[in-house]
Amino acid sequence: MEKSKGSKSQEGIVYERLFDVIIEQKLQPGARLTEISLADIFSVSRTVVRRALLRLSYEGVVDIKPNIGAIVTTTEPEDVPQYFEARRIVEGAVIRKVAGKLTTFQEETLNAMVREENRYFMSGNRARGLRKSIDFHFYIADIANNKPLAEMGKKMIARTSLIVAQYNLSGSGGCACVDHSALVDVMVKGPGELAESLMHEHLQHIEDNLYFGKQNIETDLYRILEVDRS
Amino acid sequence: MEKSKGSKSQEGIVYERLFDVIIEQKLQPGARLTEISLADIFSVSRTVVRRALLRLSYEGVVDIKPNIGAIVTTTEPEDVPQYFEARRIVEGAVIRKVAGKLTTFQEETLNAMVREENRYFMSGNRARGLRKSIDFHFYIADIANNKPLAEMGKKMIARTSLIVAQYNLSGSGGCACVDHSALVDVMVKGPGELAESLMHEHLQHIEDNLYFGKQNIETDLYRILEVDRS
DNA sequence: GATGTTCAAATTGTATACAATCCAGTCAAG
DNA sequence: CTTGACTGGATTGTATACAATTTGAACATC
Numbered sequence: 340m341e342k343s344k345g346s347k348s349q350e351g352i353v354y355e356r357l358f359d360v361i362i363e364q365k366l367q368p369g370a371r372l373t374e375i376s377l378a379d380i381f382s383v384s385r386t387v388v389r390r391a392l393l394r395l396s397y398e399g400v401v402d403i404k405p406n407i408g409a410i411v412t413t414t415e416p417e418d419v420p421q422y423f424e425a426r427r428i429v430e431g432a433v434i435r436k437v438a439g440k441l442t443t444f445q446e447e448t449l450n451a452m453v454r455e456e457n458r459y460f461m462s463g464n465r466a467r468g469l470r471k472s473i474d475f476h477f478y479i480a481d482i483a484n485n486k487p488l489a490e491m492g493k494k495m496i497a498r499t500s501l502i503v504a505q506y507n508l509s510g511s512g513g514c515a516c517v518d519h520s521a522l523v524d525v526m527v528k529g530p531g532e533l534a535e536s537l538m539h540e541h542l543q544h545i546e547d548n549l550y551f552g553k554q555n556i557e558t559d560l561y562r563i564l565e566v567d568r569s
Numbered sequence: 570m571e572k573s574k575g576s577k578s579q580e581g582i583v584y585e586r587l588f589d590v591i592i593e594q595k596l597q598p599g600a601r602l603t604e605i606s607l608a609d610i611f612s613v614s615r616t617v618v619r620r621a622l623l624r625l626s627y628e629g630v631v632d633i634k635p636n637i638g639a640i641v642t643t644t645e646p647e648d649v650p651q652y653f654e655a656r657r658i659v660e661g662a663v664i665r666k667v668a669g670k671l672t673t674f675q676e677e678t679l680n681a682m683v684r685e686e687n688r689y690f691m692s693g694n695r696a697r698g699l700r701k702s703i704d705f706h707f708y709i710a711d712i713a714n715n716k717p718l719a720e721m722g723k724k725m726i727a728r729t730s731l732i733v734a735q736y737n738l739s740g741s742g743g744c745a746c747v748d749h750s751a752l753v754d755v756m757v758k759g760p761g762e763l764a765e766s767l768m769h770e771h772l773q774h775i776e777d778n779l780y781f782g783k784q785n786i787e788t789d790l791y792r793i794l795e796v797d798r799s
Numbered sequence: 800g801a802t803g804t805t806c807a808a809a810t811t812g813t814a815t816a817c818a819a820t821c822c823a824g825t826c827a828a829g
Numbered sequence: 830c831t832t833g834a835c836t837g838g839a840t841t842g843t844a845t846a847c848a849a850t851t852t853g854a855a856c857a858t859c
Contacts, residue, residue, distance in 0.1 A: 348635075348812095349813090375839090375841095383814095384815075386812085387812095393620070405820095405842085406821060408840065418716070422717055424715055428662045429721070487652055487724075491659070578842095603810070603811090604810075604811070605811095615811090615845085617842095636812075636850050636851060637810085637852095638811065804858090805855085805856080806853105807854090807855100808852090808853090809850105809851085809853100811850075812850085814848095815846085816846095817843085818842080819843090820839105821838105821841085822838090825835085825836085827833090828832085828833080829831085829833095
């Protein structure tokens with residue numbers, strides 16, 4: 340989850356690129372990730388790809404089955420509530436901790452993020468909007484000033500985003516911008532308890548909007564990964 | 570953290586053995602874990618050892634520095650509060666969730682664990698007592714019926730236990746058995762809020778008993794790992 | 800004596816060869 | 830037509846060789 344760290348290493352490049360692509364829903368849950376293809380695409384050895392996949396599997400966004408291979412994590416409908424509950428607990432604690440204690444810089448940063456997210460969605464760039472929406476939550480986790488808590492938060496944010504990718508067909512990607520705006524407000528003013536309950540509502544809202552129908556998953560691994568990061 | 574899974578694989582064996590040894594404080598924080606030595610001891614290739622170490626590093630009990638190697642995780646004194654805070658949040662949520670909902674089987678299991686733990690400490694078997702004390706907390710995490718939450722809980726339990734190993738010289742290993750007994754009581758009777766605050770107190774008590782002095786760390790890797798598991 | 804430099808040993812990082820396993824398509828039997 | 834076994838191709842699992850890096854000690858220099 341520590342994106343900045345190890346960015347230069349080969350493994351880090353593969354990891355980040357895959358993480359982004361998955362988070363931006365360019366690779367749907369269930370998409371197969373074969374080691375050779377990835378080694379080919381990134382021009383590294385299987386060893387490096389393997390480590391990157393392993394790391395992604397610890398983050399929960401990739402599922403590795405022995406002798407079968409790696410796929411983007413899929414979630415059974417009956418397991419969905421667990422992940423949202425866990426996220427509510429962690430992210431609720433996070434926002435309760437930071438509410439009323441924002442620096443002006445942090446406040447402005449958050450507002451800028453909301454605006455940027457909004458702009459992307461308005462202009463139809465769903466992938467980027469999604470990314471910003473997740474970064475918004477990531478940023479909140481970071482300012483809680485508790486490394487393990489932030490790590491857990493990011494992990495659950497990523498995991499539930501993956502669930503949204505699998506079960507939410509509407510374009511919003513789960514997060515309503517107006518919600519984010521309100522979250523910033525209450526984070527600035529406090530109190531923590533109110534911020535927490537608003538976050539709970541926000542996440543509950545996302546969960547309630549999931550649609551558990553069937554949908555086809557398809558992927559052109561080479562095409563998706565070879566294009567530059569716009 | 571899923572000990573049952575992958576127990577048969579070579580990697581699983583190395584992982585579990587190392588995890589146990591670290592948790593039972595037979596390997597102090599800071600102890601070096603060189604790949605070749607471990608490959609030698611377990612009669613597997615470096616590849617397998619590497620994966621096991623990688624997994625342990627994701628769990629937070631081992632720290633891998635690039636081009637340097639792996640050591641049992643050490644924690645700076647100023648970072649200690651973070652980990653305990655994170656553990657209180659997660660384990661508090663866990664116990665609040667299970668309080669008042671125990672099956673009689675679970676209740677009896679927990680009571681048996683407390684007795685067993687007590688017996689080990691009384692008979693002077695500190696390592697086993699420690700193990701049971703941690704297993705007690707692990708078990709609570711499991712019955713919360715939320716996989717990601719249990720995983721986070723176990724991770725923080727292991728991590729703080731490592732901190733205790735580093736900074737607590739008293740024999741208790743941090744957990745007082747009487748505390749555990751009281752925890753079972755409140756888990757049986759509820760309500761969740763009371764159970765949570767008791768857990769908070771319990772963990773606060775452990776944290777308050779840490780001693781941040783200096784102490785020498787030493788290890789005989791071969792000796793510690795080659796002896797059978799009593 | 801303190802400090803800086805060089806070099807060798809040890810250790811980790813990476814790539815690749817080979818073994819083990821799984822999967823899909825073929826074909827034959829019922 | 831369905832079912833079952835079999836085989837070839839593809840993919841992952843493991844071991845190992847070699848490259849890159851770090852560390853520590855010996856030595857020279859100030």
